[in-house]
Amino acid sequence: MTERQIRLLIVDDHPIVRDGLRAVFESEPAFEVAGDAADGVEAVDRAVALGVDVVLMDLRMPRMGGVEAIRVLREKAPGIRVLVLTTFDSDSDVLPAVEAGATGYLLKDAPRDELLRAVHAAYLGQAVLAPSVAQKVLGRVRTPAVPVEQLTDRELKVLALVASGTTNREAAKQLFISEATVKTHLLHAYAKLGVRDRAAAVAEAYKRGLLG
Structure with a gap:
């Protein structure tokens, strides 16, 4: 392993x-x-x-x-x-x-x-x-938050892959982009969601109804 x-x-x-x-x-x-x-x-x-x-x-x-x-x-x-x-x-x-x-x-x-x-x-x-x-x-009560539009389509796709347990390298292959670009999309998503890491980003995305 x-x-x-x-x-x-x-x-x-x-x-x-x-x-x-x-x-x-x-x-x-x-x-x-x-x-x-x-x-x-x-x-x-x-x-x-x-x-x-x-x-x-x-x-x-x-x-x-x-x-x-x-x-x-x-x-x-x-x-x-x-x-x-x-x-x-x-x-x-x-x-x-x-x-x-x-x-x-x-x-x-x-x-x-x-x-x-x-x-x-x-x-x-x-x-x-x-x-x-x-x-x-x-399923918890959703509170007013950053509109979905403020996360780009690519940022949402990367976040969805992260939620499924995909690594940055695997996400890069699936989306036909570089691993560095995946990391950039994640950093932008973290900033927009007000979080600092992958686990918190996934939880916040579910909370806001961005994933499901």
């Missing part, structure tokens, strides 16, 4: 969940479980100290919840990707996590292979949203 192992930190307040996730990833040569944590405070400290690539983050935990931990990690170590793994997919859980800086949002009932792919995608900086999460974002 990658030339080197993806270093992973597992964060959940239930020991049995941490043990189960550790068993899943330790059986895969592409991943290295660098450690685990039982709450957000431990998560931030260990993620930084261990220099992990991806944090698999639960949301509702004692001392410090997942959303606050994501926000602190974004400030202390912006290069670390955070993939939320939780049982909750309500608007009040999903949107704050994405806005705090989560690269993706997955539910705990996800199949094993989907979980592995999601962590790898998060490592690459690709937006990962569970289908039900995307539907929650799409």
